[in-house]
Amino acid sequence: MKCPYCNTGIKLIIEGENTYRSQQQNGGENGIKIIQGFCSECNQFIVLLEQGKYRWEDDAAELADAHSTEIIYPKFILRVIANDVPQEYRNDFNESNSVLSASPKASAALSRRLLQRLLREKYKIVGKKDLSQEIEEFVKKPDIPIEIKNAVDAIRNIGNFAAHPNKHQITGEIVDVEAGEAEWLLDVLEELFDVTFVQPALAKIRKDKLNNKLAAFGKPSMK
Structure with missing residues (x-):
């Protein structure tokens, strides 16, 4: 555990x-x-x-x-989100996590809304009808790890979007959830945070260190 x-x-x-x-x-x-x-x-x-x-x-x-x-x-499991994730996203995630044990329905609604924000604001997926179509567009992107694509895409199946259209049409609405759905949404958001914010930040640190070494030897830096 x-x-x-x-x-x-x-x-x-x-x-x-x-x-x-x-x-x-x-x-x-x-x-x-x-x-x-x-x-x-x-x-x-x-x-x-x-x-x-x-x-x-x-x-x-x-x-x-x-x-x-x-x-x-305690009533909820602490999920530590890296500081590389912008504060507004961390706040929304922590709110969703804090109500998980008391109301999985509310937690899932908050998580779906946060997922939609990420897809729109960080992956520039706009002009789509609803969250289901936005997820479909996300999994088509060539530079996303396949594991993340599969995890995000599975939200539609685990949440049974076909039977509960409000989940993807009105993402913040509180509706019935499937077993394990709210927890899965939080897990996927953590993985998406890692790919979107944490790994690029680590890559930048490594690149900066290498460029400092190259500069010390009078060599051009990496682009």
Whole structure:
């Protein structure tokens, strides 16, 4: 798992856990497990909720066949955005991320609107009818890494644009979302930030260092 504070892959240092019966059904009893612990990297407190099958064995409650695990504290996962990304884009991204756990619908709407801004302002995709057409134009660009093209293009399928036209026609409108859609949008925006802002900034730093070395030897700089 990734720590919601430092965004580092960690093994949770468990301090305590409790299992409870949550629901009785014909196929058995469902249960939940509350796990408390600390990040092994930054030592911040984290609480997890696991769901699965409840059983009582050896005078103790246990959770078997866990099928889901989610972070319930803190309420949202911190996603650190590089300073190379302009502040206005970082603000919109952080707003979308901050409401993810409370309202995936609102988060997805904010992310779609931010994606549309990026495509229009940084990739100069204008004059299109809606976000779906703008994505279609984006994936045609020859200088975009194929992994990013595929990730952005997948937004239309994961969000089921065909069944929910308002998602691409009115990007900021709050509508129902598919499972994992809001998280995927944030992941894709992070990747797009990296390609659009971070990697060019790193390339400029490398180029400037090389030009300084060339200048020291009296040689012409790279264009």
